[in-house]
Amino acid sequence: MxxxxxxxxxxxxxxxxxxxxxxxxxxxxxxSFSFLTALSSKLKIEIGAVPITxxxxxxxxxxxxxGSSRGxxxxxxxLVFGLLGLPLFARGGGIQYILSPTFGYIxxxxxxxxxxxxxxxxxxxxxxxxxxxTMVLGNIxxxxxxxxxxxxxxxxxxxxKVGLYPFLLGDAxxxxxxxxxxxxxxxxxxxxxANNN
Numbered sequence: 743m744x745x746x747x748x749x750x751x752x753x754x755x756x757x758x759x760x761x762x763x764x765x766x767x768x769x770x771x772x773x774s775f776s777f778l779t780a781l782s783s784k785l786k787i788e789i790g791a792v793p794i795t796x797x798x799x800x801x802x803x804x805x806x807x808x809g810s811s812r813g814x815x816x817x818x819x820x821l822v823f824g825l826l827g828l829p830l831f832a833r834g835g836g837i838q839y840i841l842s843p844t845f846g847y848i849x850x851x852x853x854x855x856x857x858x859x860x861x862x863x864x865x866x867x868x869x870x871x872x873x874x875x876t877m878v879l880g881n882i883x884x885x886x887x888x889x890x891x892x893x894x895x896x897x898x899x900x901x902x903k904v905g906l907y908p909f910l911l912g913d914a915x916x917x918x919x920x921x922x923x924x925x926x927x928x929x930x931x932x933x934x935x936a937n938n939n
């Protein structure tokens with residue numbers, strides 16, 4: 743697929759003439775998704791070593807809506823601010839969080855957002871099938887980093903039972919909702935642009 747703009751570039755067109763405005767907008771978008779990821783970490787169900795949270799949907803949307811660089815940077819900002827001591831993570835914050843069983847998932851957020859952003863930049867968010875595929879690949883990325891880190895704290899035999907299986911249904915529902923919404927939003931935007939021309 744050819745390179746294309748991500749949704750946020752259609753909603754807020756970039757202007758080469760106003761560099762400072764574009765920079766300010768990018769900072770606002772990055773900080774907004776960092777904040778939304780932090781907020782979604784507090785929507786949680788404690789089930790053991792790894793809680794169920796609303797974060798994965800926000801992580802994937804950060805990449806799809808903002809693109810690879812801004813999406814990944816929003817998650818990196820979330821990670822750095824959390825490590826600096828702000829209580830942004832599901833169970834607090836601070837440098838000691840590196841020793842948390844869930845820290846690998848947070849590292850995975852950065853890479854997942856970048857990956858789905860790259861795919862969105864190629865237009866993979868414009869159809870139901872490819873947007874679902876994009877988010878599944880992003881979710882797998884989060885799982886890989888999360889499980890790789892979690893294995894330091896959980897016996898290998900219990901790894902999938904603790905760090906994967908409890909999240910599959912919820913993540914599938916989130917992916918389906920977003921997978922239907924993104925192409926619909928693109929069609930809506932195209933219709934508005936056609937009516938304005």
